[in-house]
Amino acid sequence: MSLADAHIVGGPTPALPPGPLFAANALQEWAGSSFWMSPGDPILESIHHGGSVPPGPMCNLVGLVKAWDDHPEWLDFLDPGAPSHKQKLLERGIYEHHWGDLLPSTGRVMDLGGGCGRFAAWLLDRGLDVEVVDPDLRSLWRCLQHASGRPGRLDLHWSTGEALPEVAPLDAVIAPEVLCYCSDPDAIIKSVAQRLKPGGRLFCSVEARWGWAAALDVPAGTLASLLEDGVVHLPGDVWVHTYEETELANLLAPYFQVESMIPTHYVPSGPFELAAGEVDLEEILALEEQLRSHPKTAHLNRAWLAVARKI
Numbered sequence: 001m002s003l004a005d006a007h008i009v010g011g012p013t014p015a016l017p018p019g020p021l022f023a024a025n026a027l028q029e030w031a032g033s034s035f036w037m038s039p040g041d042p043i044l045e046s047i048h049h050g051g052s053v054p055p056g057p058m059c060n061l062v063g064l065v066k067a068w069d070d071h072p073e074w075l076d077f078l079d080p081g082a083p084s085h086k087q088k089l090l091e092r093g094i095y096e097h098h099w100g101d102l103l104p105s106t107g108r109v110m111d112l113g114g115g116c117g118r119f120a121a122w123l124l125d126r127g128l129d130v131e132v133v134d135p136d137l138r139s140l141w142r143c144l145q146h147a148s149g150r151p152g153r154l155d156l157h158w159s160t161g162e163a164l165p166e167v168a169p170l171d172a173v174i175a176p177e178v179l180c181y182c183s184d185p186d187a188i189i190k191s192v193a194q195r196l197k198p199g200g201r202l203f204c205s206v207e208a209r210w211g212w213a214a215a216l217d218v219p220a221g222t223l224a225s226l227l228e229d230g231v232v233h234l235p236g237d238v239w240v241h242t243y244e245e246t247e248l249a250n251l252l253a254p255y256f257q258v259e260s261m262i263p264t265h266y267v268p269s270g271p272f273e274l275a276a277g278e279v280d281l282e283e284i285l286a287l288e289e290q291l292r293s294h295p296k297t298a299h300l301n302r303a304w305l306a307v308a309r310k311i
């Protein structure tokens with residue numbers, strides 16, 4: 001469950017630099033390749049090969065495997081040619097604005113549910129050591145590709161938050177847009193807290209209930225469940241628990257002191273996307289501030305961004 005155990009599929013496996021962790025600027029020979037490593041949960045191997053799962057949160061991973069076949073350009077959005085490249089980096093800019101000053105300037109950070117490396121790339125560029133965990137192996141292939149050549153050191157773990165790898169004590173954990181897709185977020189929060197150093201911070205975000213419902217990419221036919229319990233489920237495709245503010249606060253409370261809980265409307269990709277039009281980050285941040293303080297729009301945020309310090 002580490003790059004140390006990985007081998008290239010159908011070709012020679014280049015030597016790794018000393019590690020783990022591995023200097024990202026010495027991973028160029030791995031970039032762009034498909035590699036195999038042991039999964040942290042055996043079900044991930046079956047899903048990777050197109051297997052199905054019972055209805056529930058794991059459906060997201062089945063949906064991801066299918067999406068890599070059907071629309072890879074939407075998933076590898078760090079590729080400058082991807083249709084959502086600009087939008088995804090603008091969204092990251094919102095996170096950088098709120099979280100940038102609170103992240104450690106040195107040390108080891110886990111990027112939980114890191115996907116194709118949108119946040120790992122940012123953390124590596126800050127010179128941090130980054131442990132990326134994701135249950136989708138194809139995402140880890142792209143993550144390595146986008147990480148290679150950057151400063152900082154990297155390791156990759158093919159696993160879930162529920163089966164978190166054992167790693168050296170962490171200075172921070174970042175989990176943007178992840179916990180809302182997981183089957184056991186309470187267990188994840190506990191494991192994250194166990195791996196953090198005393199006083200270490202968790203930076204996370206989840207889809208917010210009412211703004212998510214109003215976003216352009218909401219799946220059709222999910223309104224009834226949104227009104228019922230906020231859990232949206234299309235079997236074999238997608239499962240999302242959309243959160244109210246208090247639900248996220250309660251999730252974190254047993255192990256963390258919440259330092260900030262910021263609603264973001266994701267101006268470039270939330271319910272006001274069309275009305276906003278083409279906007280740069282400065283305009284987005286100003287519009288976000290207005291949407292947050294306007295009584296008619298405040299509750300229509302697309303996501304909750306939380307920073308929490310381990311108790």
Ligand SMILES: C[S@@+](CC[C@H](N)C(=O)[O-])C[C@H]1O[C@@H](n2cnc3c(N)ncnc32)[C@H](O)[C@@H]1O
Pocket residue numbers: 060061064112113114115116117118119133134135136139159160161162175176177178181182183
């Ligand atoms: C919406 S993407 C966010 C990716 C990345 N954090 C970002 O913001 O660019 C959700 C990610 O969560 C991962 N994921 C889904 N279920 C998970 C689980 N149980 N544990 C950890 N990650 C999970 C997916 O594979 C996917 O990469």
